[in-house]
Amino acid sequence: MAGAPFVYDEPPIHLARMPNPSIHGPRPMPDAPSEFRYKRVLLKVSGEVLMGDQSYGIDMKTVDVVAAAVAQVAREGVEICLVIGGGNIFRGLSKAAEGMDRANADYMGMLATIMNALAMQGALEKIGVDTRVQSAIPMAAIAEPYIRRRAMRHLEKGRVVIFAAGVGAPFFTTDSGAALRAAEMGCDALLKGTSVDGVYTADPKKDATATRYETLTYQEVLAKDLRVMDASAIALMRDSDIPIVVFSIREEDSLRKTLRGEGTFTVITNKAA
Ligand code: UDP
Numbered sequence: 653m654a655g656a657p658f659v660y661d662e663p664p665i666h667l668a669r670m671p672n673p674s675i676h677g678p679r680p681m682p683d684a685p686s687e688f689r690y691k692r693v694l695l696k697v698s699g700e701v702l703m704g705d706q707s708y709g710i711d712m713k714t715v716d717v718v719a720a721a722v723a724q725v726a727r728e729g730v731e732i733c734l735v736i737g738g739g740n741i742f743r744g745l746s747k748a749a750e751g752m753d754r755a756n757a758d759y760m761g762m763l764a765t766i767m768n769a770l771a772m773q774g775a776l777e778k779i780g781v782d783t784r785v786q787s788a789i790p791m792a793a794i795a796e797p798y799i800r801r802r803a804m805r806h807l808e809k810g811r812v813v814i815f816a817a818g819v820g821a822p823f824f825t826t827d828s829g830a831a832l833r834a835a836e837m838g839c840d841a842l843l844k845g846t847s848v849d850g851v852y853t854a855d856p857k858k859d860a861t862a863t864r865y866e867t868l869t870y871q872e873v874l875a876k877d878l879r880v881m882d883a884s885a886i887a888l889m890r891d892s893d894i895p896i897v898v899f900s901i902r903e904e905d906s907l908r909k910t911l912r913g914e915g916t917f918t919v920i921t922n923k924a925a
Contacts, residue, residue, distance in 0.1 A: 688911045690840035692731035696830035697845045699740035719775035721907040731807045734814040735830040738764030758822030769816035782811040788820025831885035835892040845901030850918035867925045896920040
């Protein structure tokens with residue numbers, strides 16, 4: 653037919669990537685970048701990581717470093733969800749919250765995660781990464797409300813989605829928020845970026861004889877009380893069969909290496925070593 657050629661207003665990649673699971677079965681990963689182990693991941697970064705060498709608050713240089721690591725893998729095709737803690741600013745169970753109603757203190761902690769999410773969004777957008785913040789506590793002027801299907805759509809379009817305010821309820825932590833969103837988004841792994849390169853038999857900063865586990869099962873983590881993440885987060889990952897990968901986000905290139913199965917980290921799955 654004569655006339656203007658048919659032009660898609662956006663590449664139809666998402667159609668190939670994301671068949672309707674209720675019609676087509678589980679999401680396949682045919683176009684997963686082959687050098688990466690996982691196609692879609694949720695990266696949990698604790699607030700403490702964002703402090704850098706400070707004792708409180710946000711160190712923008714450190715935020716920039718984390719943003720650059722995220723940008724690198726996002727540009728190579730890995731779909732990234734981010735959950736950022738708030739411990740660098742406020743924790744419901746901290747000394748600063750003593751005497752305060754626990755639920756109120758926890759809401760303050762959730763607000764801290766929103767501040768961190770906005771800092772991370774700024775750092776990502778500054779280097780050209782399309783980013784959306786979705787908050788579990790609606791805050792229309794600064795972030796989208798959390799809407800699962802909308803978040804999926806953002807990921808398909810190659811945007812980094814930052815989930816703020818944890819699960820949106822007190823008495824939880826951002827670890828639980830990270831596990832919940834990882835399950836909801838159908839992530840292939842939950843990556844926990846910390847300041848140590850995996851799970852150790854004891855705190856490696858205090859005990860020189862501590863050794864790193866290559867692999868662990870969720871059950872071992874719970875039984876040994878290894879404090880990788882909250883028990884509720886571990887249990888949800890176990891029930892959803894989503895591997896947890898603990899690695900150091902402070903090392904250069906570590907996110908990319910970990911996603912490629914290189915470098916040092918601990919993988920937690922249902923399979924015994
Ligand atoms: N918080 C909460 N519900 C949530 C997520 C977070 O009440 O779903 C509060 C809680 O007080 C927590 C604080 O927000 O201590 C900051 O989150 P978290 O301690 O998980 O941050 P991180 O340790 O990862 O920096």
